[in-house]
Amino acid sequence: MNHGLNEVIMIRNYIKSAYRSLKKNTGFTAINIMGLALGLAACLLIVFYVIDELSYDRYNEKAGRIYRVNEDLKLGENKLQYAVCMAPLAQTLKNDFPEVENAVRLKKAGSIHIKKGTEKIREDYIGFADPSVFDVFTLPVLFGDVKTALVEPNSIVLTESMAKKYFGKTDVVGESLLFDDRETMKVTGVIKDIPQQSHFRFDFLVSMSSLADSRSPEWLRSEYNTYVLFRKGADPKKLEAAFPQLLRKYSGGQMQSELKKSYDEFEKGGSYFRLNLIPLTDIHLHSKMIGELSAAGTVEYIYILSGIALFILIIACINFMNLSTARSSNRAREVGVRKVLGSARKNLIAQFLTESILVTFAATLIAMAIVVLVLPGFNVLAGKELSISLQSLKWIVPMLLMVALVVGALAGSYPAFFLSAFQPVSVLKGSLSAGFKSSRLRSFLVVFQFSISIFLIIGTLVVYQQLNYIQTKNLGYNRNQVLVINNSFEIGNGDKVKLLKQQIAALPGIENATMSGYLPTSQWRNMGIYYKDAVPDQSRAIFPQVWRVDADYIKTLGMQLVQGRNFSKDMPTDTASLIINEAAAKFLGFKNPVNQTLYHSKDYQTHGEVSPYKIIGVVKDFHFNSMRETIAPMMMVLGEDWGRVSARVSTANINNTLDQVKKVWSGISPDIKIDYSFMDAEFDAIYRSEQQIGQIFIVFTSLAIIIACLGLFGLAAYAAEQRTKEIGIRKVLGASVSTIVNLLSKDFLKLVLLAILISSPIAWYSMHRWLQNYAYRINIGWWVFAAAGIAGIVVALLTISFQSIKAALANPVKSLRSE
């Protein structure tokens, strides 16, 4: 016979018998395929998420050559890291260093109202940019001239979707937009929307030349996000090495004239400012500095999620192998018959491998379908906009095929090589199965799986507890029932905002009201510099948050004074008074801070002039940063900051009060829409990403456990099947149903207990490490381990008992009928 034809017939025969064997054991096959498909799908989703996070800023064609310049500042004991640099730096770098091909500055502008017809629309994503932005970053221009678009003052480049929003079309070069009722901006270009995976998001780019400050020659003030594009082959390290010299050269003179100190004296005092570079592609996950253009991702979540994905994949693969090998022993007879009929060992190996790989391919297809189905839901859960594009299919499909092939081959190899090696006579006699059911390997795999599952349960419990701790911790202020008007600054007139505050405070449903943009939950921040002595000495400086608040602030936000008194409207000297927090008192080393005097310099270039401030009170520490950080020193000064108006609302009839507040607002500012929120919601928003991560953990942990249980379910069924005869005998001899259930469950429970013992210390260590990221954290209680252990046991028991009870209830007559 033709050899090739023979091969084809053999392969057809493999596939046919594989298909029939799978069909005959529908239950097993379903569990097997579903478990693997679920695992692969979960894994894929996480891979999508991780790849999305890792792909930030990689859309830039020159991404590998773009670096951002950061500034480290140390002033006395204060250490700060800035993502922004001095205004002249970019141009200087371009002039002085041939390896710098180009440089660009970006600067976030605040919110701006843009007029569209009669409507005023608030836009939050507006930034200033040098003309070189189009050379450094990859921002495809649809209309307009790249070279000149951002050269002239009051030029603006907007994104495609903004063009459509304001003009209904994209070719809008030459049109104009009115900003804040004041400035007419001429549209000089339209770009494609900036990709989601960018560490900055701007809908409008305004020419840097529109900003007078951008031409400032000051080297002691940092406000510009500065990016450098290196020439091909240039070494960024070389530029970094030249930074100290550069700073000395350009800032030395200004330091002498403004701080009355030479650069060397400044450094001798223990202070410094230094520049360093961060690769563009590291910014999103690794950079959390002052002046970032957007909230960063957290690289540790990427590690954790990747770990979970790997765990799930391992669990699913173990399942698959366990079930496949378990089931294959039932086919010993088939192997025997085939061998007797002349099948060579390699044919049998080929057959088992074919079957196994066929199943993994099916699982892969199902996994893909699951991913497509649940991706929208996952996006909601993760706060992402992931999609499957042709682009991603290019790597997904080969990756999945590889996984399918490897898992299939691994799972198939055990039965393939193990069973095919048996002598047909012994296999036919059935003497094989005895040794097979107590497979050490399988026990090991079950322990491994459950160790991972219990590890994940413990991890999730700890993460959730920590998140809950953050949510319920006494923050030092009361965030409940605080109504915040976020856009009172848009009124643009301090007296009007003051009037707004007064009228709101007078409403019957309002307990207190305060006017200040600085809130624990807002992004509005200001740092100042205070010295302990009238003659400024950097080594005795404190660099705290300085918030301008009014006399009603502490009361309205429910903060607590631990020493001294609050600001008073009736004390004219209070404008030169400070209320500091406990952290600042500690930092300053004051036992009795009240009545101590600090000296304030407006910034560190005001020619050394200082004004005295007297500390009149100490406020109990309250959280205004992430719980990951310790509470920093902060001070309050009496002043008028009309950024926001906040009011404590009494619980009764909030809706009515809200209506009245709106009425007050429109009486004062009829053409601007009020933008209000409640402080507790703002607080939740700050921790939303942590909440999301917490939910993602729960979902995937549950999945991991479900998959592990699917495997256990299958194995329990298999074990029960293997022991049918024994169960029958025991029943004939008088064993009760519960005795049989015990007998069958005991073996698995032992494995689960072992898994608890193994995973608990590992989980404790890992979670302990994770918690170190939080300055404020929970202690891991013993009950976490107890709960995880009990959960593991209960889930395993439920899973097994279904099979055990089924086996125990079966009529022994059937199993004992002599074959």
Place this chain on the structure above:
Amino acid sequence: MIKITDLEKFYRTEEVETIALNKLSIEVKTGEFVAIMGPSGCGKSTLLNIIGLLDDPDGGSYIFNDTEVAHFNERKRADLRKHNIGFVFQSFNLIDELTVFENVELPLIYTGVAAADRVKRVEEVLDKMQIMHRRNHYPQQLSGGQQQRVAIARAVVNKPKLILADEPTGNLDSSNGNEVMELLTDLNEQGTTIVMVTHSEHDARYSHRIIRLLDGHTVMENIMI
């Protein structure tokens, strides 16, 4: 001891209903040794299972020791069974993972006999069956005859009033088979009632009476002399 009247049992598959026992009536007196014979599929094993309280009849009456048990539920049957009936099977049905001693001990565990008492009784029985020296071996390490002796030891360790034997010599050579039949005869002479299903006329001759079945009916009863 056993009084069966108009016993019926059907087996249903998807389409076909098979009548295994058709209005069968038999009686076994205490101390009797009865053999049930008949061609394959005549209902012998079904009858034995019902007598052994492993299976329930679909109709008719079964009085065991003056108690109507035809409608007993699983739990009650199991309870009655473990105290009164011992089983011997053609394929021995020993548990591979347990030693000879543990196999024989099993029924005593299930009837709640205290540990010390169990050791005594198991040793006594193993001694009687002459397999004491094999007490720590596993079933696979024994010959067929030895395995069946273990199975009989297990069947009698609880001192049952009735022993049901389903082709007890079917897997044995003739000398081992004869040995097993001698053992059963001894047990019977000590007062145990025995009901045995067999294909072998030779074995049947050990009994007092042969009940011949055909298609679920009693066709003939021979009294052995």
